[in-house]
Amino acid sequence: MAYVNENYLKLKAGYLFPEIGRRVSVFCEENPEAAKRLIRCGIGDVTEALPLAVREAMKSAVDDLGNRDTFRGYGPEQGYSFLREAIAGDYRERGLNVADDEVFVSDGSKCDTGNILEIFGEGNTIAITDPVYPVYVDTNVMAGNTGDAREDGSYEGLVYLPCTAENDFVPAIPEEKVDIIYLCYPNNPTGTTATREQLAAWVDYANKNGSILLYDAAYEAFIQDDSVPRSIFEIEGARTCAIEFRSFSKNGGFTGVRCGFTIVPKELTAQTKDGKEVALHGLWNRRMSTKFNGASYPVQRGAEALYSEAGKAEVAALIEHYMGNAKILSDACKACGLTVYGGENAPYVWVGCPEGVGSWDAFDKFLNEANVVVTPGAGFGAAGEGYFRISSFNSRANVEEVAKRIAELKW
Ligand SMILES: *Cc1c(COP(=O)(O)O)cnc(C)c1O
Secondary structure, X not given: OOOOOHHHHHOOOOOHHHHHHHHHHHHHHHOHHHHOOOEEOOOOOOOOOOOHHHHHHHHHHHHHHOOOOOOOOOOOOXXXXXXXXXXXXXXXXXXXXXXXXXXXXXXXHHHHHHHHHHHOOOOOOEEEEEOOOHHHHHHHHHOOOOOOEOOOOOEOOEEEEEOOHHHOOOOOOOOOOOOEEEEEOOOOOOOOOOOHHHHHHHHHHHHHHOOEEEXXXXXXXXXXXXXXXXXXXXXXXXXXXXXXXXXXXXXXXXXXXXXXXXXXXXXXXXXXXOOOEEEHHHHHHHHHHHHOOOOOXXXXXXXXXXXXXHHHHHHHHHHHHHHHHHHHHHHHHHHOOOEEEEOOOOOEEEEEOOOXXXXXXXXXXXXXXXXXXXXXXXXXXXHHOOEEEEEOOOOHHHHHHHHHHHHHOOO
């Protein structure tokens, strides 16, 4: 008899995006004319073309593979040194102490934020923010770090840290002791950022309690305000309590190309049950060497090109495009009296629903009256009720049209 991992049976059948999909298809079936003008501002996927510098680097890497003298087979599981150097060099240029061999290149940070749980033992108390990027929750369910799902979709055994307008969408330090804390800034879904002081308080808490911060900086490139930290390692003391996840998906348009990386500082440790300190760097290195054979060579050459002068200029233009969209969407919501958060250092605009309007009511109103798909905040967690998210990953023409339709909505 083979037994299944019963933790998978605890998973709530991915509620948010299937339910959005269901409502959108019902709408389109019932309103075929309106369906033609439907604009999707729901999903967090990029829309603009892959930078030329990346495409050229990838093409030339493919040609390397076509010649037996420059052919490459299996690469280093941790990533090619040319890319690890480019990544760590970029941190060092910003004055941050990151060594080349603290960089682990992967096929994206969704995988890394999930896989990282393999190097942690049983019995850790896990804290996540609410609302949250659902991957952090579901991977903990799969790993057996939670109890069953409750009626409202939350899980027993997880510590939920509410992020609302009252705390500027940065969670208060919990009263209880938690062992692993997921933080994501700039945030998906709220589009908000954490200040240096707020992050310092978390680093302080983690160092005092022997906790680990799993810091997801997937949207770092969208930061416009120089006072907002771009990396957890800008905070003193972070090297002894934090792992950072980064991705080329959103800055370089790599959602389909697939490449990201994780920084594990060598001084970062966790304990065995009998109190011995063990370096996490060695464990993650072992995990990657055993279970991963590296991101593909052309993809890593493409990622390297993002650090060239030409690549940086193209990334800057992409960010300017998406942030221009965010401003248009944000201004449109403000102009009709809605309260807007985020959207200044992140490609997501997080909007408060008018008094008495729920997240899903707002979703339905946008769909039925504006023929625009947004994401209801409640889908990201209970504390997201009363908000909806508009993504600025879109063409300028679509965003301008959405802004026009927002202006016509009567609440
Ligand atoms: C898009 C996104 C990522 C990136 O995931 P990839 O697997 O690298 O494409 C990571 N974290 C968050 C919160 C995201 O929204």
